[in-house]
Amino acid sequence: MKQLLTLCGIVILAGCATAIPFPTDNDTSFAQQRWPHTARTDLHAGRKLYIDKCSGCHSAKPPALYSEKKWNEILPEMNEKAKLQNNEAELLKKYLITMTNHYSSNTSN
Numbered sequence: 001m002k003q004l005l006t007l008c009g010i011v012i013l014a015g016c017a018t019a020i021p022f023p024t025d026n027d028t029s030f031a032q033q034r035w036p037h038t039a040r041t042d043l044h045a046g047r048k049l050y051i052d053k054c055s056g057c058h059s060a061k062p063p064a065l066y067s068e069k070k071w072n073e074i075l076p077e078m079n080e081k082a083k084l085q086n087n088e089a090e091l092l093k094k095y096l097i098t099m100t101n102h103y104s105s106n107t108s109n
């Protein structure tokens with residue numbers, strides 16, 4: 001029974017991970033057109049912040065669910081709720097805006 005529960009946990013975690021996509025090299029190139037000094041690790045840090053800080057009160061929705069315009073409206077309020085530092089808010093924004101603009105049309109890894 002315990003093993004079964006562990007297995008369920010793994011399946012659920014895997015489900016969450018696919019909904020919150022990992023940034024690829026393609027995504028990084030896209031981000032660099034906007035923010036020239038962006039590294040892939042910055043986008044990874046943004047993704048981690050999103051999962052760590054933004055899934056306590058509600059689930060973290062796939063970034064592509066909202067347009068860039070909508071994220072810009074939502075983020076100021078939510079950054080405050082999550083008590084993000086300015087640099088954290090910047091990394092999170094880069095991740096979400098890159099993924100909503102780019103990921104949907106990105107098929108390669």
Ligand code: HEC
Pocket residue numbers: 050053054055056057058061066074075078079081082084092
């Ligand atoms: C302290 C609890 C809390 C934290 C932490 C939090 N949220 Fe929220 N979030 C809410 C509540 C409550 C709502 C629904 C009411 C509202 O829009 O204020 C919401 C709504 C949302 C929505 C839906 C908005 C819409 O208009 O449909 C999004 C997207 C969202 N949050 C993203 C985030 C992100 C990104 C973070 C991390 C920076 C975050 N949330 C952290 C409480 C939280």
